[in-house]
Amino acid sequence: xxxxxxxxxIGIGITFDFIGCLGLVRLPDLYNRLHASIKCVTFGTCxxxxxxxxxxxxxxxxxxxxxxxxxxxxxxPVSAHAISRAAHLSGxxxxxxxxxxxxxxxx
Amino acid sequence: xxxxxLSFLLAFVFWVALTxxxxxxxxxxxxxxxxxxxxxxxxxxxRNPWKFKQHARYIWAVYYIxxxxxxxxxxxxxxxxxxLHPGLPIKPGIVKVKTNLRSDSALTYxxxxxxxxxxxxxxxxxxxxxxxxxxWMNVETEDIDKATEIIIGKYEKILGKIFE
Amino acid sequence: MKLLRWFIGLILIxxxxxxxxxxxxxxxxxxxxxxxxxxxxxxxxxxxxxxPADRVVAIDILGILVIGFCGxxxxxxxxxxxxxxxxxxxxxxxxxxxxxxxxxxxxxxDD
Numbered sequence: 358x359x360x361x362x363x364x365x366x367i368g369i370g371i372t373f374d375f376i377g378c379l380g381l382v383r384l385p386d387l388y389n390r391l392h393a394s395i396k397c398v399t400f401g402t403c404x405x406x407x408x409x410x411x412x413x414x415x416x417x418x419x420x421x422x423x424x425x426x427x428x429x430x431x432x433x434p435v436s437a438h439a440i441s442r443a444a445h446l447s448g449x450x451x452x453x454x455x456x457x458x459x460x461x462x463x464x
Numbered sequence: 465x466x467x468x469x470l471s472f473l474l475a476f477v478f479w480v481a482l483t484x485x486x487x488x489x490x491x492x493x494x495x496x497x498x499x500x501x502x503x504x505x506x507x508x509x510x511r512n513p514w515k516f517k518q519h520a521r522y523i524w525a526v527y528y529i530x531x532x533x534x535x536x537x538x539x540x541x542x543x544x545x546x547x548l549h550p551g552l553p554i555k556p557g558i559v560k561v562k563t564n565l566r567s568d569s570a571l572t573y574x575x576x577x578x579x580x581x582x583x584x585x586x587x588x589x590x591x592x593x594x595x596x597x598x599x600w601m602n603v604e605t606e607d608i609d610k611a612t613e614i615i616i617g618k619y620e621k622i623l624g625k626i627f628e
Numbered sequence: 629m630k631l632l633r634w635f636i637g638l639i640l641i642x643x644x645x646x647x648x649x650x651x652x653x654x655x656x657x658x659x660x661x662x663x664x665x666x667x668x669x670x671x672x673x674x675x676x677x678x679x680p681a682d683r684v685v686a687i688d689i690l691g692i693l694v695i696g697f698c699g700x701x702x703x704x705x706x707x708x709x710x711x712x713x714x715x716x717x718x719x720x721x722x723x724x725x726x727x728x729x730x731x732x733x734x735x736x737x738d739d
Contacts, residue, residue, distance in 0.1 A: 378666035389556055393543050397543055398692045421714075425718055434585075435576070436722055438575060439725065439726055443732040455558075459597065460597040
C-alpha cells in the first residue's frame with residue numbers, strides 16, 4: 358500500500374518532468390523556455406524525491422531524499438534568476454510578440 | 465558570536481542528518497568541520513540573532529510553507545496547460561513590481577517564491593529602491609500598482625512578518 | 629501548419645506510450661522509459677539552440693533530470709549510494725550553472 362502511494366508520487370513527478378522538457382522544445386524564446394521548464398522540472402524532481410521518501414520512510418535514504426528536494430527548491434530559482442539576468446545583459450532579445458519590456462527601458 | 469554559534473549548530477545538525485550514524489568517529493569529524501565552517505563564514509548567517517527568539521515568526525513560517533506549496537501546485541498545473549495547448553496561449557512581457565521589503569533574506573525568499581509560483585519569474589532585483597523586474601507569462605496589466613497587487617500581494621505581508 | 633506540428637508531436641508521444649505498454653517491463657522500468665525521451669528533448673535543444681543562453685538553460689535542466697533519474701534508480705535497484713550521487717550532483721550542477729551564467733554575463737567571478 359505504502360509502495361503504491363510512493364509509485365503514484367514518482368509517476369506524477371515524471372509526468373511533470375516530461376511536460377517541462379516538452380516546453381523547453383516548444384516555446385518560442387529563452388525567457389518562456391526557462392519559465393516553463395525550470396518550474397515543471399523542479400516540481401517533478403521534488404515529486405520523485407517525495408516518492409522515494411514515502412517508500413523508504415525515516416531511514417537514511419528517506420532523510421537524504423528530503424534534503425535533496427529541499428536543496429533543489431532553494432537553488433533552482435537562483436540559477437534561473439542568474440541565467441535570465443545574464444542573458445538579458447548579454448543582449449538576448451525577448452520574443453517579438455512580447456507585450457512590454459520595462460527592464461530594457463530602465464537599464 | 466551568537467551568529468557563529470547558530471551556524472555551528474545548523475551545520476552539525478545537517479551533518480548528523482546526512483551521515484545518519486552516531487559513531488564517535490563521525491561525530492568527531494562533524495564537530496571539527498562545523499567548527500571550521502563557523503569560524504570561516506559564521507558571521508554572514510544573520511546580523512540580528514535576537515530575531516530567532518521571537519516565536520511568532522516560526523508560526524508564520526509554517527503557515528507560509530503551506531501557502532507556498534498550494535500556490536506551487538497551482539502554478540505547475542497552469543504552466544503544463546499553457547505548454548500542452550495547441551494554440552500556445554501566452555502573452556509574455558517583463559513588468560516592474562514595487563516592494564516594501566528591505567532585508568536581504570526577505571528579498572531572496574520573495575524572488576524565489578515569485579519564480580516558483582504561477583506564471584511569473586524574477587529577472588532582476590533593484591534592492592536600493594525596492595523594485596523587482598518580473599517576467600510574466602500572461603501579462604494582465606502593465607501598471608506598477610496593479611501588478612504588485614496581483615503578483616506579490618499575498619506573500620509580501622507574510623514574509624514581512626517572518627523576516628523584517 | 630502549427631496544428632499539424634502539434635498533431636505530429638501528439639502522435640509521437642502516443643507512439644512512445646504504446647511501445648512502452650507493449651513490452652513486458654516492471655512499473656519502475658516504464659517510468660525510466662519516460663525519462664529517457666525527456667533527456668533526448670533536452671539534448672535536441674542543446675544541439676539546436678540559437679543562442680548560448682539556450683544551451684545553458686538546457687544543461688541546467690539536464691542536470692535536474694539526472695537527479696530525478698538517480699532518485700528513481702534508488703527505488704529500482706535498492707542500492708542506497710544512488711541518493712548520495714543525487715545530492716552531490718545537485719551541488720555540482722548548481723555551481724556549474726552559476727559559473728556558466730557569470731561567463732555569459734562577461735563579468736569577473738568575484739562580483
